Amino acid sequence: MTGLLKELKYALYLIVHPFDAYWDLKHEKRGSLRTAIVIFILFNLVLVAENLFTGYIFGGRKNVDYNMFSTFWGTIGVMALFCVGNWGLTCLSDGKGTMYDICTATAYALVPYIIIHIPMIFLSNFFVQREATFYAVFGMLATFWCAFLLLVSQIVTHQYTLFRALIVLFATFVAMMAMACLLILFVNLLQQVIVFASIIIEEIYLRMKY
Amino acid sequence: MGLALALCIVLGSTPVSYASEDYSQESAYIYSREGRAVSIPDAYEYKKSLSLMDIEVNGEGLSSAADMFVSGSDKIYIVDSIKGAVVRLDENLTVERIYTEFILQDGTVTTLKKPEGIFVADDGTMYIADTENKRILITDEEGNVQQEILKPENLVGIKLTSFLPTKIVVDSTGRMSVVARNNNNGLLQFTKDGEFTGYMGAPSVQISALDKLLRKISTDEQRAQMQYYVPTEYNNIKIDEKNFIWGTISSVSAEEIDQVIMYGDMSGKVTPIKKLNTMGTDVLKRKGLFAPVGELYFGDTPSKMTDVALGENGIYTLLDSYYGKLFTYNSDGVLLHVSLRKGTKKGQLMTPVAVDYVGSRLYVLDSGLGQILMYSPTTYGSLLIEAEGYAANGDYDLANETWRKVAERNSNFDYAYVGLGNSEYSTGNYEQAMEYYMNADEVEKYSDTKEALRKEQADSIFPIMFMAIILLVVILTLASLARRIRCYVKGETYIQHGREDE
Numbered sequence: 001m002t003g004l005l006k007e008l009k010y011a012l013y014l015i016v017h018p019f020d021a022y023w024d025l026k027h028e029k030r031g032s033l034r035t036a037i038v039i040f041i042l043f044n045l046v047l048v049a050e051n052l053f054t055g056y057i058f059g060g061r062k063n064v065d066y067n068m069f070s071t072f073w074g075t076i077g078v079m080a081l082f083c084v085g086n087w088g089l090t091c092l093s094d095g096k097g098t099m100y101d102i103c104t105a106t107a108y109a110l111v112p113y114i115i116i117h118i119p120m121i122f123l124s125n126f127f128v129q130r131e132a133t134f135y136a137v138f139g140m141l142a143t144f145w146c147a148f149l150l151l152v153s154q155i156v157t158h159q160y161t162l163f164r165a166l167i168v169l170f171a172t173f174v175a176m177m178a179m180a181c182l183l184i185l186f187v188n189l190l191q192q193v194i195v196f197a198s199i200i201i202e203e204i205y206l207r208m209k210y
Numbered sequence: 211m212g213l214a215l216a217l218c219i220v221l222g223s224t225p226v227s228y229a230s231e232d233y234s235q236e237s238a239y240i241y242s243r244e245g246r247a248v249s250i251p252d253a254y255e256y257k258k259s260l261s262l263m264d265i266e267v268n269g270e271g272l273s274s275a276a277d278m279f280v281s282g283s284d285k286i287y288i289v290d291s292i293k294g295a296v297v298r299l300d301e302n303l304t305v306e307r308i309y310t311e312f313i314l315q316d317g318t319v320t321t322l323k324k325p326e327g328i329f330v331a332d333d334g335t336m337y338i339a340d341t342e343n344k345r346i347l348i349t350d351e352e353g354n355v356q357q358e359i360l361k362p363e364n365l366v367g368i369k370l371t372s373f374l375p376t377k378i379v380v381d382s383t384g385r386m387s388v389v390a391r392n393n394n395n396g397l398l399q400f401t402k403d404g405e406f407t408g409y410m411g412a413p414s415v416q417i418s419a420l421d422k423l424l425r426k427i428s429t430d431e432q433r434a435q436m437q438y439y440v441p442t443e444y445n446n447i448k449i450d451e452k453n454f455i456w457g458t459i460s461s462v463s464a465e466e467i468d469q470v471i472m473y474g475d476m477s478g479k480v481t482p483i484k485k486l487n488t489m490g491t492d493v494l495k496r497k498g499l500f501a502p503v504g505e506l507y508f509g510d511t512p513s514k515m516t517d518v519a520l521g522e523n524g525i526y527t528l529l530d531s532y533y534g535k536l537f538t539y540n541s542d543g544v545l546l547h548v549s550l551r552k553g554t555k556k557g558q559l560m561t562p563v564a565v566d567y568v569g570s571r572l573y574v575l576d577s578g579l580g581q582i583l584m585y586s587p588t589t590y591g592s593l594l595i596e597a598e599g600y601a602a603n604g605d606y607d608l609a610n611e612t613w614r615k616v617a618e619r620n621s622n623f624d625y626a627y628v629g630l631g632n633s634e635y636s637t638g639n640y641e642q643a644m645e646y647y648m649n650a651d652e653v654e655k656y657s658d659t660k661e662a663l664r665k666e667q668a669d670s671i672f673p674i675m676f677m678a679i680i681l682l683v684v685i686l687t688l689a690s691l692a693r694r695i696r697c698y699v700k701g702e703t704y705i706q707h708g709r710e711d712e
Binding site for chain 2: 056057061126128129130
């Protein structure tokens, strides 16, 4: 337990010293997949809290049939696609990171979102539209910080140059879309096969019966 | 339908059926925030009608009513174009007088030739747009012509070099504004003495930069082939008691109106209705969910507004002669209800040409039916009118009560909750107001109310906070002082708190 706390504290160090910290994360084992999973769960909880508790002015009227599992499946899906896509691409282009490294580093990049969005949920209940710009600035800060960390995680974990990391990231997003497309296609076809099979079984069953 | 689909995509909602298609042919409706037609209780109730065929002029009934005007003394004047007659009725639709001949100042008798418009001043002076005779006749109640305005000599910009006045209004100072056919420079202005002074309120023409460039580089022949950019012209005008001139414009294209609806354009650059001040600037408020353009979902033809009726408490009703509907808006441009339909049932319209209020009663002149139809507001309709009045006069308790009744009768009407919120806000009941605004999904007003509430709370907390800070400072000072004294008494050197490491 103390190890986990120590690693979480290290995550706070990481977001302000990303280059050093990502190196140590990989080579000095100062972080772990366990902590990464905890961070990812926290990230999901923040998303759920945002849906439930953001003030009316910024979050609109509450959706009465909001289901938090839709949020969970969404983030898990995107995360899985990203990690698999990134791993696949970096394997082909001299990346030094393993799947373990990629998952850990990516989850650690979500820390600024958690830290900034929790106060934002509170502020959204006090702010009025006149202060919407401040609110938007906070949101943008979180997004850019996370994006920057993601970029640094690519540079450090795979020992890439900046330019190469950018290209790999872009390619990863393309790969994610391609994978999602194939998945949908696969599920669709599978469904048709299942329907076809079930109809045949039913037909055989009915013929044997009568 | 293309618009409907596009809107669905934009709004991310599933396609729904719209008013013009299969919406209930009977009931009144409004548009929700998403732009869907929502059924509401009827606001007008058909009372009675008068067949114009029953009004005989030279042995024949009237058949081509062109304009209707309600004077300040609640008399209804009708102009029949073919017969060239002016009929005066009282508010219960009884004929009082029929004018067919007018006596000029030199004693000769004159008749009207296809007149299309009339205005009657409070003292009974009639201003008749005698269209085919190319003149405006100003006569007294007895039919004695006081003045005859012919084509002004200094008139510029009218094609065909003829002066064909169709509609006329006169403001309280006697200044006349005239709509003339084949004129797109705006309203013709005449002084009290009949002198032409110029144009006012010309509808603007927008030409894009690309069109300008194309026009510049093309040859004269090409230019002649291009579509002309003709500014729209007014087809009808009304004047209110504050001398604002309300003009309806029917020459707006479906594409333009589509754009206005799609982008929520409230600038009024393309609009079927304008409210002009004496400078000719449009000052109509457009604060509703959609700009007042009439029908939101139409196939190829948008609403064709041919008249506007100015009612009590700033409410106005636009007459859509194409769909035979009445669109009623309040002074902020919020749609209150869409009433009536085109049809052959009793109380439905065929080719309406003019609409006017007498008090809260509504009169529609229908040239197709050859009737004047009279409608009175239902309970729901009068509640809306009352609520608007109370809100405008600052009777917040009464307004609150009335809006509550409206909301009870029609829970689909977001604006009732805005009204409730407004009255709660005005009485300083901010938390309740915020709840109502949230019900109506009025983010802006909600935000303003929240700001007021926050300020109020801050005002009450501030003295306490201030006292607390002062107290804290005093305690800390005293504590350090006590420590200093203790050190002095013990003979030690005083070390400031928090600097022990140095």
